[in-house]
Amino acid sequence: MLRPGAERISALGGLHKFMNWPLPILTDSGGFQVMSLSDLRKLDEKGVTFRSHLDGAMVELTPERAIEIQSLLGADISMQLDECLKLPASREEIARAMRLSLHWAERSKRSFEGRERDGFALFGIVQGGDDLQLRTESAHALSDIGFEGYAIGGLAVGEPQDVMLKVVAETTPVLPVKRPRYLMGVGTPHDLMEAVKRGIDMFDCVLPTRNGRHGMAFTRFGAINLTNARHANDPRPLDEQSVHPVARTYSRAYLHHLAKANEILGAVLLSTINLAYYQTLMQGMREAIEAGRFAHFHAACDEGWVRGDIPAL
Amino acid sequence: MLRPGAERISALGGLHKFMNWPLPILTDSGGFQVMSLSDLRKLDEKGVTFRSHLDGAMVELTPERAIEIQSLLGADISMQLDECLKLPASREEIARAMRLSLHWAERSKRSFEGRERDGFALFGIVQGGDDLQLRTESAHALSDIGFEGYAIGGLAVGEPQDVMLKVVAETTPVLPVKRPRYLMGVGTPHDLMEAVKRGIDMFDCVLPTRNGRHGMAFTRFGAINLTNARHANDPRPLDEQSVHPVARTYSRAYLHHLAKANEILGAVLLSTINLAYYQTLMQGMREAIEAGRFAHFHAACDEGWVRGDIPAL
Numbered sequence: 001m002l003r004p005g006a007e008r009i010s011a012l013g014g015l016h017k018f019m020n021w022p023l024p025i026l027t028d029s030g031g032f033q034v035m036s037l038s039d040l041r042k043l044d045e046k047g048v049t050f051r052s053h054l055d056g057a058m059v060e061l062t063p064e065r066a067i068e069i070q071s072l073l074g075a076d077i078s079m080q081l082d083e084c085l086k087l088p089a090s091r092e093e094i095a096r097a098m099r100l101s102l103h104w105a106e107r108s109k110r111s112f113e114g115r116e117r118d119g120f121a122l123f124g125i126v127q128g129g130d131d132l133q134l135r136t137e138s139a140h141a142l143s144d145i146g147f148e149g150y151a152i153g154g155l156a157v158g159e160p161q162d163v164m165l166k167v168v169a170e171t172t173p174v175l176p177v178k179r180p181r182y183l184m185g186v187g188t189p190h191d192l193m194e195a196v197k198r199g200i201d202m203f204d205c206v207l208p209t210r211n212g213r214h215g216m217a218f219t220r221f222g223a224i225n226l227t228n229a230r231h232a233n234d235p236r237p238l239d240e241q242s243v244h245p246v247a248r249t250y251s252r253a254y255l256h257h258l259a260k261a262n263e264i265l266g267a268v269l270l271s272t273i274n275l276a277y278y279q280t281l282m283q284g285m286r287e288a289i290e291a292g293r294f295a296h297f298h299a300a301c302d303e304g305w306v307r308g309d310i311p312a313l
Numbered sequence: 314m315l316r317p318g319a320e321r322i323s324a325l326g327g328l329h330k331f332m333n334w335p336l337p338i339l340t341d342s343g344g345f346q347v348m349s350l351s352d353l354r355k356l357d358e359k360g361v362t363f364r365s366h367l368d369g370a371m372v373e374l375t376p377e378r379a380i381e382i383q384s385l386l387g388a389d390i391s392m393q394l395d396e397c398l399k400l401p402a403s404r405e406e407i408a409r410a411m412r413l414s415l416h417w418a419e420r421s422k423r424s425f426e427g428r429e430r431d432g433f434a435l436f437g438i439v440q441g442g443d444d445l446q447l448r449t450e451s452a453h454a455l456s457d458i459g460f461e462g463y464a465i466g467g468l469a470v471g472e473p474q475d476v477m478l479k480v481v482a483e484t485t486p487v488l489p490v491k492r493p494r495y496l497m498g499v500g501t502p503h504d505l506m507e508a509v510k511r512g513i514d515m516f517d518c519v520l521p522t523r524n525g526r527h528g529m530a531f532t533r534f535g536a537i538n539l540t541n542a543r544h545a546n547d548p549r550p551l552d553e554q555s556v557h558p559v560a561r562t563y564s565r566a567y568l569h570h571l572a573k574a575n576e577i578l579g580a581v582l583l584s585t586i587n588l589a590y591y592q593t594l595m596q597g598m599r600e601a602i603e604a605g606r607f608a609h610f611h612a613a614c615d616e617g618w619v620r621g622d623i624p625a626l
Contacts (some may be wrong), residue, residue, distance in 0.1 A: 004545065004570045012548050012566050021565050121482075213577075235325050250333050253325050257317045269607055295544065 001030060002052050002059070007073040014074030026204065027075035029066040029108075029167030030186070031082045033151070040129035043083065046098065067122075071115050077149065081107035082125040084154050086280040094129035098138050101127045109145055129154060130163050132170045149180040149202075154160060158184040165194050167215040172199030189218055189281055190305060191297055196285050208274035214269040215259035218274045219247065226270065230312040231256035244276035314345060315365050319385040327387030339517065340388035342379040344395045344467070345497070356396065376420040381434075387478070391463065393421035393439040396465050407442035413450050414440045422458055435462035436495060443476050444465060452487035455482045462493040462515075469498040469518075473624065478488075478507050485512030501530055502594055503618060506611055509598050521587035526580040528572030531587045532560065536620040539583065543625045544569035557589035574610050 012018050015025055034041055034050045043052040047062030063081040070078035082101040087092060105124045112122040124142035125207050128134030133154075142150060152171055155164045168183060175181050182202035192203060208218060215227040219239040234252040242248050246269050258266025283299070288297035322558035325331050328338055347354055347363045347409030353554070354363040376394040383391035395414040398407060417438045425435040441447030455463060465484055468477045481496060488494050494514050495515035496508050505516055521531060528540040532552040547565040555561050571579025599608035 003574060004566070008546060008566075011546065012564065017548075018567050018570075020567070062615065111610075231322065233321060251325065251331065253317070253321075254331050254333070257331075261316060264580060267577060268581065 001061075001069050002054055006069040010074075014072075016074055024076040025074075025078065026077040027073055028184075028204075029063075029069045029070070029079040029081040030061050031066070034061060034085075034114055035258070036113060037086045045103070047081070048083075053304070063104040064111040067111040067115070068110055071112075071117060075120070077121045077123060079123050079151065080105045080125055080147075082127055082153055084127075084157070085129060087129055087157055087159055089129060091131055091134075094127075094131055095134055098127040099127075101125065102111070102138060102141050105142055105145055105147075109147065119145035123147055123149040123151050123180075123271055125151045125184070126155040126171055126175075127154050128167075130159060130167060132167065135171045136174055139171050143174065143176055147179070149182060150175045151182040151184050152200075153184045155183065156187055156191075161191065161194070164191075165198060168195055168200060169198045169304075175199075185225050188223070191276070192278075192281065193285065195302060197294070197298065198291075207270045208278050212271035212274045215249075215270065216274075217255070217270055218277045219309075220304040221307070221309040224268075224309050226255045226259045227254065228256075234313055236310070236313075238273060239277075241282055242273070242276065244296045247273045247276065248311070314374075314382050316369055317469055318325075319382040323385035323387070329387055331573035333522075337389040338387075339390040340383045341497075341517075341580075341585050342376075342383070342385055342392040342394040344379070344541070345397045347374060347546060348397045348399075357437040358421045360394070361396075363412060368480070377424040378418040380421055380424040380428070383426075384430060390434045390436060390463065391425065392436050393418045393438055393460075395466055397440075397441055399472055400442055400467075400472055402442060404444055404447075407440075407444055408447055414438060415454050418455055418458055418460075422460065422512050423449065423495075424519070435463040436460050436464050438464045438466040438497070439484055439488075440467050443472060443480060443482075445480065448480055448484050449487055452484050456487065456489055461490070463488045464495040465513075466497045468496065469500055474504065475506070477504075478511060483514060488512075497596060501536070502591070502614070504549050505591075505594060506598070507603075508613060510607070510611065522584045524562040525587045528558075528579070528583065529587075530568070530583055530589065530624075531590045533614070533617040534620070537622050539565065539568045539572045539579075542570075548621070549624055549626075551586060555589065556593055557586055557587070560586045579618070609610050 019160045066081040101250040124147040126138045178202045184198045217224045231252040238247045288294045338542040379394040437460040439451045441451045493514045496513045530537045544565040551560045601607045
């Protein structure tokens with residue numbers, strides 16, 4: 001939206017062409033970003049106004065503008081504008097934000113439908129904080145409006161995992177069974193497994209790349225901190241059974257060195273290792289569900305994560 | 314030497330295995346690094362003592378230890394320890410440093426020969442600042458000692474290009490014609506062309522990657538600063554004739570955005586584009602020399618660099 005700008009990307013042929021990325025792209029509406037990152041913002045029924053971190057200009061984001069931006073970008077899946085509260089908040093405040101998000105959902109859908117982008121999808125976002133009744137009300141109302149998919153937003157913002165999973169477990173049964181359910185901003189491999197178990201199909205998260213940039217690897221042995229001195233003299237790969245050559249080929253000692261020295265190559269290698277593990281994990285869950293052995297797969301993964309990394313040399 | 318340490322890398326099977334890099338590796342002796350990077354250093358006939366930037370410990374580097382380190386690393390080509398002066402310096406000072414480097418060259422060779430690493434090479438380093446007579450003296454004396462290859466050091470330290478090229482032109486005829494000649498720390502594509510013309514075979518330089526990390530691309534159109542606003546709306550690739558898919562496929566607008574936003578991907582893409590261009594350039598020079606049309610190739614490259622980048626849209 002701000003850099004390099006939606007109109008500029010549209011003029012350049014859309015985000016797929018701009019990024020040279022032929023596969024599907026999901027874009028967020030900006031609601032979460034504005035509310036989590038901007039110091040100065042003003043929110044009302046109409047939309048949200050905030051100060052650009054680039055040039056200090058005041059920028060207005062409405063449900064209609066959020067859809068327009070995502071259309072200009074050429075997103076395959078667009079998200080409605082919503083209001084994300086920081087928890088804890090009062091029930092009144094949570095209810096007000098949830099109903100405002102519902103109102104914005106309707107406006108988002110009207111705006112999206114007017115564009116006639118065949119084959120593209122708009123998702124509604126369930127809000128309601130940690131209040132199960134408000135979550136259920138939000139999920140019902142969104143289902144009545146009708147979207148190509150449904151997200152659960154406003155979680156993974158610092159609450160305990162059991163609170164998040166309780167909200168997920170109460171919300172997914174209310175959502176249409178034929179439409180994808182997407183848990184926003186989640187999470188660790190363990191979060192993913194527990195959320196899929198409760199009916200979630202899709203995720204987005206910075207963890208595999210952000211933690212990769214900071215020396216952390218995710219493998220079937222759990223989370224491994226490569227900056228730890230135990231790896232300094234360890235010639236073994238991170239995981240000799242990984243599908244990813246980097247995880248099978250490069251030594252822990254080298255990855256440790258790269259992470260300690262803040263080498264860009266370390267960030268790149270660990271990010272790709274983590275993305276490969278996340279892909280393997282989700283593929284494993286899909287195959288296990290199809291084969292009717294999800295509980296077995298879940299238990300096997302848990303066992304590896306609980307056992308943890310291989311013993312130090 | 315300091316991080317992660319030569320003994321550690323040796324215990325891990327050497328640098329090739331550590332880096333997962335099967336191709337030849339040339340290592341520097343550390344002389345240039347100590348003298349250009351360390352605030353606190355003490356130099357005498359025996360060697361150089363400096364303070365580690367990692368833990369503040371005093372570290373001693375002698376010609377023998379420099380060879381030992383490079384042997385532990387498993388370098389294919391090792392460099393003798395030398396003293397690199399900052400220019401300008403007095404003739405007396407330049408002469409003293411050159412003769413100390415010669416003495417260290419002898420000690421380096423004795424130390425290298427004692428290790429019997431068959432198939433591995435040690436290079437001597439010509440010193441003598443911008444004094445042609447001292448350079449010639451250094452080159453003769455090194456040739457008498459006898460090395461697998463000969464480097465010209467102490468250049469590309471801020472002197473004008475014509476001074477550098479004059480030293481190169483005077484030095485290469487003195488060196489054995491059957492051995493590779495290596496110009497250390499050089500340079501731009503134009504530097505490479507002019508140095509090859511004067512008899513240089515090998516280079517090392519941070520330019521393609523360091524400049525790539527800072528938004529600069531090298532192509533047949535010369536150096537291109539991708540952070541310049543003229544690229545912001547330009548859908549064209551950097552060079553549609555490049556051998557490198559990234560230079561042919563990604564738009565200038567995207568590379569501009571990545572560079573402005575300090576995205577790691579920008580550093581990676583531009584570094585690979587630059588390395589590909591340097592490889593293409595050197596391959597072109599080799600083929601032109603074999604075909605007896607170096608002057609023609611030189612003129613054609615010069616023409617592209619002088620004409621500069623394609624006009625803005």
